Amino acid sequence: MNNNLNTISNKKVMEISADGLSYRELNTKLREAAAQGIEKFKLTDVCGQRYLGTGLNKPVEIDIRGTPGNDLGAFMEGPEITVHGNVQDGCGNTMNDGEIIVHGHTGDVVGFSARGGKIFIRDSVGYRAGIHMKEYKDKKPVIVIGGNAQDFCGEYMAGGILILLGFNTHEVNFKANFIGTGMHGGVIYLGNKVETYQLGKEVGIAELDENDNNVLRQYVNEFASHFNCDAEEILNRQFIKLFPRWLRPYGQLYVY
Amino acid sequence: MKQLELVQNTFQDDKIIDACSIFGIMDTIGTRFSGEDIVKAMALMHMRSNGLGGGFAIYGIYPEYAEQYAFHIMYTCQQGRDETELFLKNNFNVIYHEEIPTRQTAGITDPPSVWRYFLDVKDNGKVSEDDYIVSRIMEINTTIPDSFVFSSGKNMGVFKGVGYPEDIANYFCLDKYQGYLWTSHGRFPTNTRGWWGGTHPFSILDWTVVHNGEISSYGINRRYLEQFGYECTMQTDTEVIAYAIDLLVRKHHLPMNIVAKILAAPLWSSLERYPAEEQILLKTLRQVYGSLLLNGPFAVIIANTNEMIGLTDRIKLRPMIAATKENKLYLSSEESAIRLISPELDKVWYPAGGELVVGNLRHPPGKTLPESVGAQLIC
Numbered sequence: 001m002n003n004n005l006n007t008i009s010n011k012k013v014m015e016i017s018a019d020g021l022s023y024r025e026l027n028t029k030l031r032e033a034a035a036q037g038i039e040k041f042k043l044t045d046v047c048g049q050r051y052l053g054t055g056l057n058k059p060v061e062i063d064i065r066g067t068p069g070n071d072l073g074a075f076m077e078g079p080e081i082t083v084h085g086n087v088q089d090g091c092g093n094t095m096n097d098g099e100i101i102v103h104g105h106t107g108d109v110v111g112f113s114a115r116g117g118k119i120f121i122r123d124s125v126g127y128r129a130g131i132h133m134k135e136y137k138d139k140k141p142v143i144v145i146g147g148n149a150q151d152f153c154g155e156y157m158a159g160g161i162l163i164l165l166g167f168n169t170h171e172v173n174f175k176a177n178f179i180g181t182g183m184h185g186g187v188i189y190l191g192n193k194v195e196t197y198q199l200g201k202e203v204g205i206a207e208l209d210e211n212d213n214n215v216l217r218q219y220v221n222e223f224a225s226h227f228n229c230d231a232e233e234i235l236n237r238q239f240i241k242l243f244p245r246w247l248r249p250y251g252q253l254y255v256y
Numbered sequence: 257m258k259q260l261e262l263v264q265n266t267f268q269d270d271k272i273i274d275a276c277s278i279f280g281i282m283d284t285i286g287t288r289f290s291g292e293d294i295v296k297a298m299a300l301m302h303m304r305s306n307g308l309g310g311g312f313a314i315y316g317i318y319p320e321y322a323e324q325y326a327f328h329i330m331y332t333c334q335q336g337r338d339e340t341e342l343f344l345k346n347n348f349n350v351i352y353h354e355e356i357p358t359r360q361t362a363g364i365t366d367p368p369s370v371w372r373y374f375l376d377v378k379d380n381g382k383v384s385e386d387d388y389i390v391s392r393i394m395e396i397n398t399t400i401p402d403s404f405v406f407s408s409g410k411n412m413g414v415f416k417g418v419g420y421p422e423d424i425a426n427y428f429c430l431d432k433y434q435g436y437l438w439t440s441h442g443r444f445p446t447n448t449r450g451w452w453g454g455t456h457p458f459s460i461l462d463w464t465v466v467h468n469g470e471i472s473s474y475g476i477n478r479r480y481l482e483q484f485g486y487e488c489t490m491q492t493d494t495e496v497i498a499y500a501i502d503l504l505v506r507k508h509h510l511p512m513n514i515v516a517k518i519l520a521a522p523l524w525s526s527l528e529r530y531p532a533e534e535q536i537l538l539k540t541l542r543q544v545y546g547s548l549l550l551n552g553p554f555a556v557i558i559a560n561t562n563e564m565i566g567l568t569d570r571i572k573l574r575p576m577i578a579a580t581k582e583n584k585l586y587l588s589s590e591e592s593a594i595r596l597i598s599p600e601l602d603k604v605w606y607p608a609g610g611e612l613v614v615g616n617l618r619h620p621p622g623k624t625l626p627e628s629v630g631a632q633l634i635c
Contacts, residue, residue, distance in 0.1 A: 088575075127609070
């Protein structure tokens, strides 16, 4: 185990090799060190440890090399996690605040039930991205995906912003089906073409208005600065907006 | 991570976070290798299983008896063994047999005795040797108490039991075996009890299946398979997948991409977007083989002597990652388990629900079959 404590740009930094550490050992270490004032963690040799960042309610930075396990940043409140590689399923599960930046791909159910914070993914994502995200007043989760999503993205979305750029991918059109199925809140922006059959019955399509364009520009700029790409090139794409047609699509479903 | 101590667990809960774990490695040019990597990969996913089942399928392990059917049989009492061995003597030429070597392993308790038999068929009469073997296995499993044939292919074998996968590997001394294709399973039983016969892989002839999920159509599938002489005796839903594959591929001569369209049939709502001819084929498959549709969530790794195949349910309710490195194809529940043993990969991909991944001994690795069905039905 290799713990190095040093100070870079006035931040107290701790380096941890995660090699052979169980998720509990690693998370306990993170929580204890954060409580003692460490502001930035550099984790190396991460391999499959789950729940990294869970229960951390301080705005610490966590830099991850390797492949973190499921539920990265679950229930997180405040930290900024950067992953140099791919991420598994359940990333940002029910996160409340903070940021996750993925220089790679994420698995299924990214941003599952998120209620705040931001997730930026350079490449594509698996099934059910942003499923059942929700928002309340100023708490509004945001997911920006550079490439494509697989089926059911935005399923049962109840709030928040899901942006699918279709930019970092070789595919011309989105292949996902059941986009926004059961959606009853929030908004999805798509930077690529879709056919009507790919959409859930509960969503409508609209052009972006001025407010939409401002929102999109803000998050595309953030995406471009994280991954060092040209925001204008992304914004030049033809975006469409998906919105929920009903607030309670299943209100009558189980009423006899 | 094995024993969660309350000291470590500040929330003092005893929540067990489980799923199942599956993993497969195939060397597509057939070079044999040890089980060290797959055991490491399975141990990394330790927390996906709960100690109530672990197992391995290994291809290429018995080159000295490559022409004989290798039966692995578990006995829960001596009488079962006596009756079974008499049955084997009457029906086969037993070329060689022995108790499968084991070593004492912490965490493996109350094991049945497990024996292996290398068998030549004496007289299969009018049926094929494979059919004869399947019938005799069903006979043993249903009529001789306390005896279960759980592996029966040539030059391959299944090793499984109640325990974590890494402990089962140690118990059966798998460090002493070499194979070109390994699959493994860590079990978290949901609907049936954890017993030795109910663990994965499930196998018939050289087919093996490891499965994460649950087959809610088990009853329908089982009754359909009974019409063709397959008897489900292992009390686990996955058993039907092994028999369904044997029926569809070996008996009905269907290619694997058609089999995928039966087990994970495209949703009716998507049918109209297929070309007209494929629509007819897909509807026909639904009509003929509707009872073999696997309902419920699943990710499976299916293997035989020539292939390792990955498949998930149509709306992908269980995880499956595929990757290649040179001649090796990997399939796993989690990407980290692949990265642990092969950090730099040539290709990593995330197959869609119902999309086949096939590694074939005679083709380049990791060829994903095209979405188009494109094959002819063989009647």
